[in-house]
Amino acid sequence: MSVTLKELAEKTNGIIKGDESCLIEGVSSPDKANKGDLCFITDPKWLAALEGCNASVVVLKDEHKDYFKGTVLVHENPYYVYAVVSQYFSPYPAVERSIHPSAVIHETTMIGNNVSIAANVVIEQNVTLADDCVIGAGSVIGSSSSLGVACQLRANVTLHANTQLGERCIIHSGVVVGDDGFGFAPNNDQWQRIEQMGNVVIGNDVEIGANSTIDRAAINSTVIHNGVKIDNLVQIGHNVIIGENTIIVACCGIGGSTVIGKNCKIGGAVGMAGHLEIADGVMITGMSQVTGSLVKSGASYSSGTGVSETGLWRRNIVRFKQLNEMAKTVKKLDKHMQQIIDKDHGSDS
C-alpha cells in the first residue's frame, strides 16, 4: 500500500514543493510520523509540531508552506488531501472476488461482474446485484431488492424486500434497511397494525453507519438522496425524505414523514418529531429537540441546557419549572418600577 506524491498531487490538483518522486506509505500525525508518512495540517496551532517532524511529506496551505523544511504538498484544503490519500491505506485486505459456497443465493438472482458474496449470505428471489458489489458475511438481502454498481454491504447487514440502492453505497454492519415502519391505528385500547406497503429508495454514494435502521414507507417510499452520510445507531422513520449530501451524526432519531433538505448538518443524538420540514443547509447541534419545522435555509439551531455540576443543576431545574411564574413576576415588577420611575420623573420635573 503506497502512492507517489506525484500521483497524489495530480489527483488533488496540489502543488509539490520538493521531491515529487517521494513515496507515501502511510498517514500519521506530525508528532508520530516516520519516514514514508504523510502529515497534514489544517489548524495553525499544529504548525509548531512540524519542527523536527520526520514525515516524508506534509500537506499545507499556501500561507504555511514554509513551516516545513522537507517536501510539502501545497493545497487549499489539506483535510481533503488527507481524505484522498487515505483511500490508498484501507485496513481491510483486498476482497477476493468470489462467491462463497456457503452463501444461499436464490436461483433468480441477477449477479453482475466482479461481484463478491461472502460466507453465509442469504439472497432471496429476484434480487439484482450490479457489477463490483461486495456483500459481507451473514448479510441478508430481501426479495426484489436491487444494488447499483460497487455497493458494499458489510457483515451482518439486513435489507428487506424491495429495497433499492444506487451506486457506490456503503451499508455498515448491523444496519437494517426496509424493515416495517412503526404504524398502528388505535382500535379501542388496542393497536391495529398497519402493513407498511412501501419501500426504501437510496441514491448514489450514500453511507449508512453500523446498527442504524431505515424504515420502509407506509405507502410510497422512504427516500435517502445522493451523497447522504448517516452515522451509527440512527433511526430514520417511514416516509422520511433526506436531501442530497445531508450528513447525520450518530444516535439521531428522525420521526416519520419528516422531510430534510439538502446539505444539512445534523449533530449527534438530535431528535426530530414526525411530519416536519427542515430547510436546505440547516445545521442542528447535538441533542437538539426538534418539535417544529425549521424553515430558514442555512440557519443553525440548538437546544438543551448544557451541563453543570449536579448540585447547581438541581437548584436550577427547580427554577426552570417555575420559570413562567418567575417571568410573570418580573413583568409585574418591571411595570411597577416604570410607574415609580415615571412618578419620580414627574416629581423631579
Add this chain to the structure above:
Amino acid sequence: MSVTLKELAEKTNGIIKGDESCLIEGVSSPDKANKGDLCFITDPKWLAALEGCNASVVVLKDEHKDYFKGTVLVHENPYYVYAVVSQYFSPYPAVERSIHPSAVIHETTMIGNNVSIAANVVIEQNVTLADDCVIGAGSVIGSSSSLGVACQLRANVTLHANTQLGERCIIHSGVVVGDDGFGFAPNNDQWQRIEQMGNVVIGNDVEIGANSTIDRAAINSTVIHNGVKIDNLVQIGHNVIIGENTIIVACCGIGGSTVIGKNCKIGGAVGMAGHLEIADGVMITGMSQVTGSLVKSGASYSSGTGVSETGLWRRNIVRFKQLNEMAKTVKKLDKHMQQIIDKDHGSDS
C-alpha cells in the same frame, strides 16, 4: 393482492355508499390515487383533495361522506379501516412454508405445523416453535426458548436462552432479546459481574422494532405484556415490566426495574431512570428526561428546552445556569417592591 369493498366493509363494520362489488387493489393518497386504489381521510383539511380524485373508493366519516362523488365506505375511524385494508397488501412475498436445509436446528426442537425456518437459522436445544411461526434468515434462538403460534422473527434476530414469546409476536431484524442485563457490583475500584439469572417473558401480539434490545432479568423476568408495541433502537433494561398495549417510540431507554403501566404512550428518545413507576395511560412527549415516578394516571409529561437559533440558545443557556441566582434576585426585588408599594399606600392614605 386485492379485496372487494364488500369484504372490507364486513370486516370493519363500515357502510358502503356506492358500488359494493368494487375491487380494491392498492392504497394511495387522494392526489396520487388511480383506479383500483382506496383512499382514506381523517383530517378534514384533505377533503378538498377529493375533487378530481381517481380512487375507486374513499373511506370517510359520516359527516364527510358527500365530499366524494364516487364510492364511499363510511366509517367513524377511517384510519382503522386503512390499517385493516393494508393487511391485504404486504410488500413481502408469501413465505414458502419450509425448513431450509442450511438451518442448524437442534434435534430436540419441537416444531409445530406450517412453520417456516429460513436459511442459516440456528436453533439451540429444547426450543419450541408453535404452529405457523416464521423464522427469518440468520436468526439465532437460544436454548429452552418458546414461541407461541404465528410468531415472526425477521432476519438476523437473536433470542437468548429461556426467552418466552406469546402468540403472534413480530420481532424485527437485529433485535436482541434476553441478552444479559447490565449488573455489576463495585468491588474496590473494579466491577464484579452479576450473572443475570432471569429471562424475558413477552405476551401476545407484541411487536419489537429493529435493533432494539430487551435485557434478561437479574432474578425473575423482564416482562412485556400483551399488545405492547416497541419501535426501533429501544433499550429495555433488566426486570422492567411494561403494561398491556403501551406503545414506545424509537430510541427510548428504560432503566432497570422500572414498571410502566398499561396504555401508556412514550414518545421517541425518552429516557427513564431505573426503579420508577409510571401510571397507566401516561403520555410522555419525545426526548423527555424521566428521573422520578409519574403516578398520575392519564397525565401528559414533557421535558427539554425546544429548539432555538444557536446564538439565542447560547445566551439563554448561560442564563439557565444562573437561574437559581436570578430567582433569588427576583424574590428579593419582589419583596422590596412590595415594601415600596405598602409604604406608598401608607403615605397615600
Add this chain to the structure above:
Amino acid sequence: MSVTLKELAEKTNGIIKGDESCLIEGVSSPDKANKGDLCFITDPKWLAALEGCNASVVVLKDEHKDYFKGTVLVHENPYYVYAVVSQYFSPYPAVERSIHPSAVIHETTMIGNNVSIAANVVIEQNVTLADDCVIGAGSVIGSSSSLGVACQLRANVTLHANTQLGERCIIHSGVVVGDDGFGFAPNNDQWQRIEQMGNVVIGNDVEIGANSTIDRAAINSTVIHNGVKIDNLVQIGHNVIIGENTIIVACCGIGGSTVIGKNCKIGGAVGMAGHLEIADGVMITGMSQVTGSLVKSGASYSSGTGVSETGLWRRNIVRFKQLNEMAKTVKKLDKHMQQIIDKDHGSDS
C-alpha cells in the same frame, strides 16, 4: 447448579453464622425465597421482610446480622456476595466445547485449546483465538483480529479487521466493533470519504452491551481500557479512549477523539461531543449534554430540564427562549431598586 455456603464464604471472606454445610441452589428476594435460596440485603428498609423469610441463608452486614433467625453470611458488602454467588447460576447451558461444522473458518486461523465456535460463524484470515474463547452463532470475525483467553462473543457479533480483544471480554449480541469511523472531508457541497486506517484495541475484562458500536480509529486506535463496562446501544466514535473501569450506561453517544478518564460513571443516554477530555472519576447523570471538557476529577455533572406536566412545560419553554431578555430585565430592575433603596436611605438619614 449449587454451591455450599462454606465455599461461598471462603471465596468472599464472609463469616458464617449458622449452618456452614447449607447448600445454596438459587438466589431470590426475601419475599419470594424458598428453601435452598440465598437472599441479600443492602438497604435496611428491606430488613423487615426477613420476618418469616424462607431462605436458607441471608447475606447481611454485621450490624444487621441478628435480623434473620436462620443462617446468615456476614459481609460488609452483601451486593458483592450476590454478584459472586450469581456466577454459579448462569441461565445458559454449559457450552459444548466444539467447533460446529457449519462454521466457515479460514485455514490461517490460530485456535487455542478448549475453544468453542458455534454454528454459522465466519472467521476471516489470520485471526487468533486464545484458549477458552467462546464464539456465538452467526458471529463474524474480520481478518487479523485477535481474542485473548476466555473471551466470549455472543450470537451475531461482528468484529472488523484488526480488532484486538484482551482476556475475558464479553461482547454481546449485535455488537459491531471496528467498523469505520464517521469521517468525511467537505469537498464543495459533497463529502469525500476518509478511509479509517486504524483499529480498535480493547483491554481485559471489558464488557460491551448488545447492539453497541465501537468505531475503528481514523489513524492509530480507538482504545477501551481494562475493566470498562459498556451497556447496550452505546456509540463510541473513532479515536475515543476510555480509561480503566469506567462504566457507561445504555444509549450513550461518545463523539470522536474524546478521552474519558478512569473510574468514571456515565449515566444512560449521555451525549458527548468529540475532542473532549473527561477527568478521572467523573460522574455524569442520565441524558446529560456534554459539549465541553470536564476537568474536575470526581465531580458530578448533570443537565436537562427534568419532566413536568406538558401544559406547564409548554409555558416554561416559552420563557426559556426569553431567558436572556428576562435576565437583562432583572438586572436593570435590580439596579433601579438599588438606586431607590440608596435614595431612601439617603432621605432617611
